[in-house]
Amino acid sequence: QVQLVESGGGLVQAGGSLRLSCAGSGSIVSLNAMGWYRQAPGKQRRELVATIGTYGSTSYADSVKGRFTISRDNAKNTVYLQMNSLKPEDTAVYYCNKAMESRAWDWGQGTQVTVSS
Numbered sequence: 001q002v003q004l005v006e007s008g009g010g011l012v013q014a015g016g017s018l019r020l021s022c023a024g025s026g027s028i029v030s031l032n033a034m035g036w037y038r039q040a041p042g043k044q045r046r047e048l049v050a051t052i053g054t055y056g057s058t059s060y061a062d063s064v065k066g067r068f069t070i071s072r073d074n075a076k077n078t079v080y081l082q083m084n085s086l087k088p089e090d091t092a093v094y095y096c097n098k099a100m101e102s103r104a105w106d107w108g109q110g111t112q113v114t115v116s117s
Contacts, residue, residue, distance in 0.1 A: 001025070001026070002024070002025055002026075002028055002105040003025040004023070004024050004025075004095075004106075004108035005022070005023045005024075005108055005109075006020060006022050006094060006095060006096055006108050006110050006111040007022075007111055008020040008021050009019070009093075009094060009111030009112045009113045009114075010113070010114070011114045011116065012086055012101065012111075012114070012115055012116070013115070014086060014087055014088055015073075015086065015107075016115070017082070017083060017084045017085075018019035018083045018113060019080060019082050019087065020094055021079075021080055022034070022036070022079045022080070022082065022096030022108075022113075023077060024077050024079075024096075025077075026077070027077060028105070029072065029078060029079055030052065030077050031054070032098055032108065033049060033097065034051065034054045034096060034097070035048050035049075035051040035101070036048075036049050036050045036051075036068075036070060036079070036081045036094060036095070036096050037094070037096070037097065037101070038090075038092035038093065038095070038113075039093050039095070039110070040091065040092040041091065041092070043092075046095065047061065047063075047092075048061065049063070049064050049081075050064065050068055051070065051099040052070045052071065052072050052099070063089075064083075064090075067083065067085045067086075068081060068083050068084070069081070069082040069084075070114075078111065079096055081094065081096075086089065086113075086115045088116050088117045090113045091113060091114050091115050092093075093110040093111065093112050093113075094112075094113055095107055095110040096108070101108055
């Protein structure tokens with residue numbers, strides 16, 4: 001059974017930084033293109049904010065470009081999201097999963113990020 005565990009969220013002031021981690025069961029992370037998603041309060045849909053391919057190519061939503069950095073450690077089967085210059089509008093629950101949402105595994109619990117102004 002595929003399991004994804006996100007961690008690293010918290011409460012931070014605007015302009016601060018956080019580093020999120022996503023650990024996957026087995027080798028699922030190292031074998032797949034992965035993405036970080038977020039679901040803001042009151043929003044029904046998750047927003048894809050960053051992806052990383054199996055060979056390390058990355059892409060970002062315009063809203064986070066230049067502030068967020070996605071990376072992966074295949075040996076640890078873990079994907080990271082370094083978030084800098086955080087804004088109140090970054091407040092959301094953050095999840096990781098396959099980069100292609102239509103083929104996503106079961107979603108994990110996510111990790112809450114709250115940015116105060």
